[in-house]
Amino acid sequence: MTQINHLIEIHGLKKKYQSGDISVDAIKQMDFFIDDEEFIAIMGQSGSGKSTLLSIMGALNHPTQGKILVDSLDLYSLSTEQRADFRSEYIGFIFQSFQLIPYLTVLENVKLPMAVTGRTKKIKNQMALEVIDRVGLGAKAHRLPDQLSGGEQERVAVARAIVNKPPIILADEPTGNLDSKTAEEIMLLLQSLNKDGHTVIVVTHNQDVKTYATRSIKVQDGECFA
Amino acid sequence: MKLHNISFGNIKRRKDKMLFLILGLVIGISTVVTLLSITQTMTRNIEERLNQFGANIVMVPKSENLSLNYGGIDVGGVSYKVREFDQEQLKDIKTIKNSKNLSIIAPKVLGPVTVKGKNVLLMGVLFEEELALKTWWHKTGGAFPEKENEVMLGSQVASLFGFKIGDTITLSGKPFQIATILNPTGASEDDAIIASLGVSQRLLGKQGKLSMVEISAFCQGCPISEMTLQIAEKFPNAKVTAMKQAVMSKMQSIDMFKSFSLGVSILVILIGSLLVLVTMMGSVNERTREIGIFRAIGFRRGHVMQIILLEALLLGIIGGIMGFVIGNLIAYGIIPIVIKDGAFAGINANLGIVSILMAVALSLLASLYPAFKASNMDPSEALRAL
Numbered sequence: 001m002t003q004i005n006h007l008i009e010i011h012g013l014k015k016k017y018q019s020g021d022i023s024v025d026a027i028k029q030m031d032f033f034i035d036d037e038e039f040i041a042i043m044g045q046s047g048s049g050k051s052t053l054l055s056i057m058g059a060l061n062h063p064t065q066g067k068i069l070v071d072s073l074d075l076y077s078l079s080t081e082q083r084a085d086f087r088s089e090y091i092g093f094i095f096q097s098f099q100l101i102p103y104l105t106v107l108e109n110v111k112l113p114m115a116v117t118g119r120t121k122k123i124k125n126q127m128a129l130e131v132i133d134r135v136g137l138g139a140k141a142h143r144l145p146d147q148l149s150g151g152e153q154e155r156v157a158v159a160r161a162i163v164n165k166p167p168i169i170l171a172d173e174p175t176g177n178l179d180s181k182t183a184e185e186i187m188l189l190l191q192s193l194n195k196d197g198h199t200v201i202v203v204t205h206n207q208d209v210k211t212y213a214t215r216s217i218k219v220q221d222g223e224c225f226a
Numbered sequence: 227m228k229l230h231n232i233s234f235g236n237i238k239r240r241k242d243k244m245l246f247l248i249l250g251l252v253i254g255i256s257t258v259v260t261l262l263s264i265t266q267t268m269t270r271n272i273e274e275r276l277n278q279f280g281a282n283i284v285m286v287p288k289s290e291n292l293s294l295n296y297g298g299i300d301v302g303g304v305s306y307k308v309r310e311f312d313q314e315q316l317k318d319i320k321t322i323k324n325s326k327n328l329s330i331i332a333p334k335v336l337g338p339v340t341v342k343g344k345n346v347l348l349m350g351v352l353f354e355e356e357l358a359l360k361t362w363w364h365k366t367g368g369a370f371p372e373k374e375n376e377v378m379l380g381s382q383v384a385s386l387f388g389f390k391i392g393d394t395i396t397l398s399g400k401p402f403q404i405a406t407i408l409n410p411t412g413a414s415e416d417d418a419i420i421a422s423l424g425v426s427q428r429l430l431g432k433q434g435k436l437s438m439v440e441i442s443a444f445c446q447g448c449p450i451s452e453m454t455l456q457i458a459e460k461f462p463n464a465k466v467t468a469m470k471q472a473v474m475s476k477m478q479s480i481d482m483f484k485s486f487s488l489g490v491s492i493l494v495i496l497i498g499s500l501l502v503l504v505t506m507m508g509s510v511n512e513r514t515r516e517i518g519i520f521r522a523i524g525f526r527r528g529h530v531m532q533i534i535l536l537e538a539l540l541l542g543i544i545g546g547i548m549g550f551v552i553g554n555l556i557a558y559g560i561i562p563i564v565i566k567d568g569a570f571a572g573i574n575a576n577l578g579i580v581s582i583l584m585a586v587a588l589s590l591l592a593s594l595y596p597a598f599k600a601s602n603m604d605p606s607e608a609l610r611a612l
């Protein structure tokens with residue numbers, strides 16, 4: 001019998017937040033896996049623990065207990081700096097409310113993840129312009145974020161997430177601040193990225209997102225239900 | 227996109243805060259530059275005055291049993307068996323290694339003469355040299371002696387004998403006209419009759435002899451002690467002394483001002499550093515969200531530190547240049563007010579380099595803790611603030 005290696009494996013995951021005498025179990029117990037090229041919708045209400053789960057999968061938040069393996073790599077056995085390198089290579093984050101750097105242009109925001117890579121200026125420009133075109137903002141590459149609409153800013157966030165060609169895209173409520181039409185455009189964009197080979201994991205409370213995903217995981221009170 | 231683009235971008239975006247930070251550096255550096263310029267001008271000013279005013283090397287005959295009473299020489303005694311210099315020998319002084327530092331050489335002959343039955347000190351001088359050396363000699367009227375039959379009286383002598391300008395005084399039986407009387411100087415010349423060197427040598431019976439030589443050397447950077455040794459080598463019968471007291475006391479005043487300047491500079495720099503630290507801390511706290519994003523997209527802790535320290539470096543360079551320029555402008559304006567006859571010593575390029583380095587070091591040091599704090603920010607905590 002051969003052992004199947006999943007892209008992401010989560011074993012016995014627990015996360016407790018401690019604030020003085022009060023402790024909150026954000027994640028009580030989770031065990032699941034995600035395969036390569038899946039489009040996962042992690043659904044749950046506010047406070048269900050879905051954002052904590054996303055940050056743990058993104059090597060940003062140390063779990064209290066349990067293991068998370070990405071490409072058979074035990075994330076939290078790595079040093080802080082190794083986890084930073086891991087994020088740079090493996091993960092593309094799309095944050096809630098876009099989170100663009102306001103004093104950098106669209107092009108500069110998109111090039112940001114490449115600032116710590118060894119690529120040449122020419123290649124960085126080429127790669128960034130390519131993804132900006134892909135999200136449909138080729139004509140607005142030199143604008144500042146506040147000169148763009150909400151949907152356009154979300155597209156810049158997507159472009160920034162994919163510029164380093166990471167295998168995994170983690171999106172936290174990507175449609176949270178968008179109208180339904182723009183939300184649909186963004187979900188279609190994420191779907192097309194998934195079809196191009198990216199594993200997309202979206203954390204959301206929006207039930208419509210499920211329709212774009214290949215699989216959904218329900219998170220409730222710190223536990224998950226596939 | 228490189229890390230420095232982020233640093234430059236942040237500086238451009240937070241202009242008001244960055245100006246405040248630069249202001250802290252400018253205040254510190256300009257204060258140091260101003261105080262150093264004032265100190266430098268004071269030192270130069272005093273050195274120039276020392277060059278102008280009076281001797282700083284005195285050459286007297288070696289003697290075991292006689293002391294003269296001018297410049298530490300006692301001629302009031304009874305013995306005149308003083309081993310004097312030959313005037314001819316004096317030209318050898320120009321052959322010392324540091325001869326280019328010699329400014330004024332004022333030889334004199336000293337001895338007692340009888341005036342109205344009393345012994346009075348007669349000092350024979352070369353008027354041109356002596357007046358150049360003793361710029362504090364001020365006449366009460368008349369003119370400084372120009373002819374061989376003219377003499378000048380010290381204030382005490384004039385007052386004791388009731389002489390006036392234009393009177394005739396008889397020295398060793400020869401009549402001389404009193405060309406002028408000196409204002410009191412508080413020194414030995416108050417009690418002396420001053421005549422030309424040649425006449426005095428004849429009157430005292432010391433033709434071709436010298437009792438002492440006062441020398442003024444250019445003081446700026448000149449090795450007075452070494453010159454003293456060089457002169458002593460040429461004149462084995464002479465006791466050559468560097469008159470350091472005047473220099474020492476004035477330099478002590480400067481040293482005190484230097485210490486004061488140093489104290490003020492340290493205080494201002496500490497305040498400036500505190501300003502940089504507080505501004506940088508504020509900047510880092512404001513950028514929690516940004517730093518969270520940087521860390522999430524794969525920036526290492528070192529990268530975050532680099533961004534903050536690069537900003538500090540750039541601001542340090544700007545603050546250093548501005549502080550140096552403003553410090554010089556203040557010094558230029560303030561020196562004529564605080565130092566009498568003082569003029570701005572000019573721009574010191576080395577001080578410029580030191581100012582910039584100091585501002586950069588200050589800015590980096592004060593930013594080290596904020597940068598460390600930023601780099602150690604937990605990205606999940608920072609992102610929770612998103």
